Amino acid sequence: MEPERRAGRQGPALSASELAVAVARATKTWPNGTRALDPVDLDVRRGEFLTILGPSGCGKSTLLHLIAGLEAPTSGRLAWWGGPFAATGAAGRRLAMVFQSPTLMPWARVNANVRLPLALAQAPREEADRAVADAIWLVGLAEFERHWPRELSGGMQMRVSIARALVNHPDLLLMDEPFGALDEFTRLRLDGELADLWRKRELTIVFVTHSIHEAVFLSTRVAVMGPRPGRLIAEVAIDEPHPRGEAFRLSTRFAGYAQRLSQLVAQACGGETADGMPAAEAP
Amino acid sequence: MNAAREPIERWRIVAPIVVAIGVLALWQAWTVLDDVPTYLVPSPLVVARTLVTDAGLLFASLGVTVSIALKALALAIVAGVAIALVFVQSRWIEAAFTPYVVLMQVTPIVAIAPLIIIWVRDTQVALVLCAVVVAIFPIVSDTTLGLRSVDPRLIDLFRMNRATRWQVLWRLRIPSALPYFFGGLRIASGLALIGAVVAEFVAGTGGQGAGLAYQILMAGIQLNIPRLFAALVLITAAGVVFYGSTVLLSRVALRHWHESQLDER
Numbered sequence: 177m178e179p180e181r182r183a184g185r186q187g188p189a190l191s192a193s194e195l196a197v198a199v200a201r202a203t204k205t206w207p208n209g210t211r212a213l214d215p216v217d218l219d220v221r222r223g224e225f226l227t228i229l230g231p232s233g234c235g236k237s238t239l240l241h242l243i244a245g246l247e248a249p250t251s252g253r254l255a256w257w258g259g260p261f262a263a264t265g266a267a268g269r270r271l272a273m274v275f276q277s278p279t280l281m282p283w284a285r286v287n288a289n290v291r292l293p294l295a296l297a298q299a300p301r302e303e304a305d306r307a308v309a310d311a312i313w314l315v316g317l318a319e320f321e322r323h324w325p326r327e328l329s330g331g332m333q334m335r336v337s338i339a340r341a342l343v344n345h346p347d348l349l350l351m352d353e354p355f356g357a358l359d360e361f362t363r364l365r366l367d368g369e370l371a372d373l374w375r376k377r378e379l380t381i382v383f384v385t386h387s388i389h390e391a392v393f394l395s396t397r398v399a400v401m402g403p404r405p406g407r408l409i410a411e412v413a414i415d416e417p418h419p420r421g422e423a424f425r426l427s428t429r430f431a432g433y434a435q436r437l438s439q440l441v442a443q444a445c446g447g448e449t450a451d452g453m454p455a456a457e458a459p
Numbered sequence: 460m461n462a463a464r465e466p467i468e469r470w471r472i473v474a475p476i477v478v479a480i481g482v483l484a485l486w487q488a489w490t491v492l493d494d495v496p497t498y499l500v501p502s503p504l505v506v507a508r509t510l511v512t513d514a515g516l517l518f519a520s521l522g523v524t525v526s527i528a529l530k531a532l533a534l535a536i537v538a539g540v541a542i543a544l545v546f547v548q549s550r551w552i553e554a555a556f557t558p559y560v561v562l563m564q565v566t567p568i569v570a571i572a573p574l575i576i577i578w579v580r581d582t583q584v585a586l587v588l589c590a591v592v593v594a595i596f597p598i599v600s601d602t603t604l605g606l607r608s609v610d611p612r613l614i615d616l617f618r619m620n621r622a623t624r625w626q627v628l629w630r631l632r633i634p635s636a637l638p639y640f641f642g643g644l645r646i647a648s649g650l651a652l653i654g655a656v657v658a659e660f661v662a663g664t665g666g667q668g669a670g671l672a673y674q675i676l677m678a679g680i681q682l683n684i685p686r687l688f689a690a691l692v693l694i695t696a697a698g699v700v701f702y703g704s705t706v707l708l709s710r711v712a713l714r715h716w717h718e719s720q721l722d723e724r
Binding site: 245246265272275277279281282283284293296324325326 | 610613615619620
């Protein structure tokens, strides 16, 4: 049996080796003056499955883009494994991202798409061949590696996108509502597969979603955000053992977490603070 | 799953052929029954006969015109793509030079051709340049648009993987631009031929290097209407072949991935 992994390292003192990303008082204001993000403090711990949950327009994608280094914060700072963004990309500090849509190159076959990060890094050929085959096998598309993206269903294209993100063994995987555009059945299946991948590969994942059920099912910890301006309003640990099966989805504990998160989101949208609710655990 | 690989439906080929045969038959019947003089409207059979009897003269001229058009098209592709690549390097460059590309496009070639023919000593070169001026615009504008029409999330992905400017251009911008480029090429191929013919008209070059336009001009003056029609048929046929080749080329290049090739039959 797989060793259980639990959330719950919640002490304030996190050593640098346990931290993947530290976000400190980071804000984002767009050039037109829109405040996308009020000061946010957030730690991403090694090995955790952190979900950023919130309604549309709460700045969760903006926060993810800050963590991905695609946007610079207007004020505040971020650190990746204790260092600057420029130091990422090296072994032990690799970032990868999965977008809302598969974002595949339509002119390249599945294996060429998956190979992209290695090709850009000019990895040695044989090593790349092995890593690509491995990643494609991991997402269950071994028979489809010579297919063109448009020959695949939406769910399969998403798997290709995940394989591409996993191909260079990222130390932090960022996912921006990856299954939001898929049908319910495909989404449930991919959620399950993602949880397995996280557990077996000991990934660190930051996952953005507006689905409360997805957040509860997948995460070790959920950061709840509120809109206008985007801000972090609470953190909730989902202190349940992995792997989580269908039984967990149907349990009262699952419903309890879901209800708590849904109240937090509702209050955030009402523009109130999370008064009387479990206080945010972040400093 | 793959419409592009299915055989083309037969009626899509048969229907236009039926129309052509019908029109030719009506035309033939009309010229015969109405006793239309050949120097006004020659019958299809007379035109066909002229194509055979004047073959030496006409096909030599066709060769000249097609060679001018092909050279112009090649030059327009090279220069047009180069200009587009420069344009996408900076919005400033594009903003500064686009009006002049448009200016070149909107000025009628018949108005510029005499100047080019005066300035350029070699007439053949002058004719090629005229055709380039006509054909280059769609290549520049479509390729520029294509190089810019890259999925912004793919750009993000490349940035996260620390792709160099060169890698972004080669692995992302150029493949993204291909469908647009082929769209421009389709139009440019026809324009190159038109440009070549118009320039020949203006230059009025005869003798050894006489193109089809010259044959049409002379046939008109000599009231050799069957030959005029025959030359016209050849130009049109050349245009169709040009267009068809670019369609085929784009289909071969894009068949696996681009939407434009999915439902086309």
